[in-house]
Amino acid sequence: MLTESLKQQIRAIHQQLKTSLSGYQPRPTQNKLIAEIASIIAGQYHRHDRIGLIEAGTGTGKSLAYLLGTLPYALSQKKTLVVATATVALQEQLVLKDLPFFHQHSGLEFNFTLVKGRQRYACIQRLQQKIQQPMLFSQSEPAPEEQQVLQRLLVAWHERRWLGDRDTLPETVSDALWATLQADAHVCSKTQRQHLHCPFHLSRAEISDSQVLVVNHSLLFSDLLNGNTVLPEPAECIYVIDEAHHLAACARELLSAQAQLADNGRWLEKLRKSLQQLQNILPETALRDVLKLDDAVSDFFAALKPIERSLTDYLPKWFSTTTQQEYRFQHAALPKLWQQQAETLWQNALKAANGCEKCLAELQLKLAEQKKPISSWYNLLQELAYAKQRFEQQHALWQLLHHPQTEPAWQARWLSRESATATPLFLHASPLAASLQLDTLLFSKAYASVLCSATLTALNSFDYAKRELGLTEHPGLQCLQVDSPFAYAKQAEIVIPKTACEPTAPEFTAELIRLLPQYLQANEGSLILFASYWQMQQVAKALRDQGFSLLVQGEASRQALLQLHAQQVQHGQRSILFGTQSFSEGLDLPGKLLTNLIITKLPFAVPTSPLEEALSEAISARGGNAFLQLSIPATAKKLVQSCGRLLRQEQDEGRIIILDRRLVSKTYGKAMLDALPPFRRVIEY
Numbered sequence: 272m273l274t275e276s277l278k279q280q281i282r283a284i285h286q287q288l289k290t291s292l293s294g295y296q297p298r299p300t301q302n303k304l305i306a307e308i309a310s311i312i313a314g315q316y317h318r319h320d321r322i323g324l325i326e327a328g329t330g331t332g333k334s335l336a337y338l339l340g341t342l343p344y345a346l347s348q349k350k351t352l353v354v355a356t357a358t359v360a361l362q363e364q365l366v367l368k369d370l371p372f373f374h375q376h377s378g379l380e381f382n383f384t385l386v387k388g389r390q391r392y393a394c395i396q397r398l399q400q401k402i403q404q405p406m407l408f409s410q411s412e413p414a415p416e417e418q419q420v421l422q423r424l425l426v427a428w429h430e431r432r433w434l435g436d437r438d439t440l441p442e443t444v445s446d447a448l449w450a451t452l453q454a455d456a457h458v459c460s461k462t463q464r465q466h467l468h469c470p471f472h473l474s475r476a477e478i479s480d481s482q483v484l485v486v487n488h489s490l491l492f493s494d495l496l497n498g499n500t501v502l503p504e505p506a507e508c509i510y511v512i513d514e515a516h517h518l519a520a521c522a523r524e525l526l527s528a529q530a531q532l533a534d535n536g537r538w539l540e541k542l543r544k545s546l547q548q549l550q551n552i553l554p555e556t557a558l559r560d561v562l563k564l565d566d567a568v569s570d571f572f573a574a575l576k577p578i579e580r581s582l583t584d585y586l587p588k589w590f591s592t593t594t595q596q597e598y599r600f601q602h603a604a605l606p607k608l609w610q611q612q613a614e615t616l617w618q619n620a621l622k623a624a625n626g627c628e629k630c631l632a633e634l635q636l637k638l639a640e641q642k643k644p645i646s647s648w649y650n651l652l653q654e655l656a657y658a659k660q661r662f663e664q665q666h667a668l669w670q671l672l673h674h675p676q677t678e679p680a681w682q683a684r685w686l687s688r689e690s691a692t693a694t695p696l697f698l699h700a701s702p703l704a705a706s707l708q709l710d711t712l713l714f715s716k717a718y719a720s721v722l723c724s725a726t727l728t729a730l731n732s733f734d735y736a737k738r739e740l741g742l743t744e745h746p747g748l749q750c751l752q753v754d755s756p757f758a759y760a761k762q763a764e765i766v767i768p769k770t771a772c773e774p775t776a777p778e779f780t781a782e783l784i785r786l787l788p789q790y791l792q793a794n795e796g797s798l799i800l801f802a803s804y805w806q807m808q809q810v811a812k813a814l815r816d817q818g819f820s821l822l823v824q825g826e827a828s829r830q831a832l833l834q835l836h837a838q839q840v841q842h843g844q845r846s847i848l849f850g851t852q853s854f855s856e857g858l859d860l861p862g863k864l865l866t867n868l869i870i871t872k873l874p875f876a877v878p879t880s881p882l883e884e885a886l887s888e889a890i891s892a893r894g895g896n897a898f899l900q901l902s903i904p905a906t907a908k909k910l911v912q913s914c915g916r917l918l919r920q921e922q923d924e925g926r927i928i929i930l931d932r933r934l935v936s937k938t939y940g941k942a943m944l945d946a947l948p949p950f951r952r953v954i955e956y
Contacts, residue, residue, distance in 0.1 A: 277344060291372075300754060301332040304337070304753055305339050307749070308340030312721065316749055320745050322717075322719070322749070323721045323748070323750075324723075324736060324751070326733075328753065331756065333753075334513070337354075337723065338373050340721075341721065342373070343379065344509070345509045348718075350508060351483070351507055352482060352511065355488050355511070355512045356486075356487060357488050357521070359487075370383045382480055382482055383483035384485070385486075386485065386502070387474070389471055392470045393437075393452045395470065398421060398428075402421050402425065420442065424441070435470025436474075437453075454469060478501070488518050488521040491512075495712040496712070506718055508718060510713070512722045515727060515740075516724045518709070518740065519739040522709055523703075523704065523705040525705075526701070526702050526708060527700065528664065528671050529698065529700075530661070530669075531661075531664075531695040531697055532578070534695045535572070535575060539568060542654065543565060545651055546561055546564060546630075548647075549630060552648065552651070553637065561630060563626055564626030564630055568623055574616050577608060581608055581609075582696070586696075590688075596688055599881040599885065602678050602892070603680035603681075603682045603683065610672075616665065617669035620665035620666035623662040624659055627662060628659060630655055631655050634648065634651060635652070679889040679893050680888070681889070682702055682885070683886070684699065684701075684881075684885075685698075704739070706739060708741075710740075726908050726915070729904035729905070729908050730903070730907050735904045755918075755948065757918050759918070762925075763924055763927065763950050764952065765928075765952050765953070766929070767931075767935060767953070769956060770932050773931075774871070774873070774931050774932075779806075779872075783930065790928050791819065792845070794845055796846050796865045796867065797868075798848045798854065799869040802872040802873070802874050806871070807850075836848055840864050852909065854916075860916065860919065861920045862919075862922070865917060865925065868913075868916055868917045868928070869927075870914075872930070872931050873929075873933060907943050910947065911947060935954060
């Protein structure tokens with residue numbers, strides 16, 4: 272429970288933070304957030320089921336609110352506070368700004384650390400070896416400029432100007448070069464003394480000394496799936512999951528699997544040749560493991576061969592055109608032969624993956640005994656690690672596929688290829704939902720969980736989020752909407768102009784070209800959001816022909832476009848950004864940088880992806896309406912996110928123009944408009 276002394280401590284810290292924060296504006300909504308979050312995690316509403324779903328609009332100060340509402344209680348109970356975010360931008364804000372400020376002014380004693388995946392770190396031993404023996408991890412001679420970059424990185428590490436991770440690199444490093452430096456579970460192993468002080472292992476050592484851990488959604492859920500090998504047990508954690516509207520999709524993606532279906536013979540044969548070399552390197556005591564792995568590889572290949580042969584008959588039927596890139600199995604029904612082979616394949620793939628693991632461990636021991644690294648042995652190590660990864664992919668895929676599907680199916684299954692002539696062919700499987708696993712692994716085991724976002728409701732209801740996240744059966748669940756402090760009706764307006772056609776009409780692109788110029792005033796920062804990349808390109812070409820200067824997504828990096836946009840606006844010039852749906856979230860353009868937001872079309876997702884098709888199919892099989900149950904709630908949330916780009920600070924103002932008449936002509940339009948913040952409305956119908 273929340274004791275009186277804890278309440279007093281929270282109030283005192285809040286007062287200290289107010290005094291220390293320059294330009295602090297009193298926010299009743301922030302006070303409400305702090306009180307509600309503290310009550311939820313302390314068990315004021317339910318002694319055991321401590322879960323909150325909180326939608327907090329822009330400007331509510333939710334980051335500071337959830338730190339103040341959770342950390343004093345977490346420290347008093349000796350629980351770890353885990354803050355999970357979806358984006359790097361919010362992680363950086365927490366670690367570089369919010370947490371240092373909170374630590375300095377709260378008077379609380381705590382350590383915090385950012386927990387990242389292994390591939391975000393360099394292996395310093397590998398860096399040194401690449402400088403001393405450039406050919407060790409490469410088949411070709413590296414360029415002199417590349418070697419100079421490596422030398423400078425090593426100096427920066429020794430001088431403590433670089434933390435050894437990708438996010439603090441002192442200079443640009445290409446993806447290809449980074450791939451040769453990044454920490455690897457097998458090459459950069461704690462079992463080898465020279466790797467004990469690599470950045471990855473040093474960062475993991477900080478976890479046990481930290482009371483606050485900042486992670487991304489992907490690391491949080493993958494760690495739960497792997498048995499909490501990185502983070503503390505859920506019962507010892509109080510979770511704050513920010514940007515929680517991304518969590519379900521992230522979890523579903525991690526539960527999915529894909530693996531190469533055709534043309535596996537080449538890498539399997541290469542592996543078997545590597546195993547022959549291993550027999551000449553490893554001690555006699557390890558030869559049995561090598562032979563068992565060789566048998567597992569043979570068994571897996573033998574089980575896969577009939578499926579590969581069957582593709583000769585199936586592919587011409589499934590891929591009817593040369594441009595078709597995907598084929599979805601309706602109701603997730605695989606060919607009978609494939610279904611029969613699935614269990615054998617996942618068992619053999621598991622044996623092979625375990626065999627690779629054992630041989631890797633033996634080879635690492637041999638490498639540790641050598642005074643100088645042996646290039647061919649490192650190549651073998653990489654080959655085994657690569658094979659282990661491939662078998663793990665095959666195991667995950669066929670384990671999902673060995674469950675026969677009944678209608679309505681609970682999986683999506685499909686094939687993909689880049690083109691008719693391209694190899695390889697991939698087979699995919701994905702659950703339609705991750706709600707069961709989220710509840711089982713996280714929410715039912717956690718000491719307490721608070722999920723927050725600016726867009727958790729759909730059409731002003733939490734029902735969609737509760738189903739997605741597996742929270743429908745939690746008696747202690749508290750749902751709270753906290754409005755933004757912005758004076759929406761005073762600061763901005765929504766305009767729905769008359770249009771000559773609906774956005775689904777073929778002539779709508781021409782209508783956009785006709786309408787847009789009248790809404791692009793001089794000396795104004797504008798963002799125009801498109802639902803289609805093709806349509807954006809067509810409109811951009813036409814407007815440029817009319818003399819408009821445009822900054823178009825895809826023509827430069829996002830950062831470069833935003834920098835140029837800011838420069839133009841700051842110099843009193845008109846600046847027009849063109850972007851697709853990815854620009855509708857995580858884009859921060861405060862003040863004059865954005866006063867004119869134009870949404871060309873409601874952001875309905877076209878159900879052409881195999882996963883979206885399968886979701887619609889499953890809803891229809893249950894007698895539901897996929898458009899009403901899936902498309903409209905998802906589109907309403909995206910529209911709220913898009914409109915959220917306009918007002919970022921309490922003094923901001925501007926207008927939103929929506930060129931989609933369906934908000935007026937369709938029955939769902941009013942519900943979508945009512946789900947938006949209370950802007951002034953100008954409806955020209």
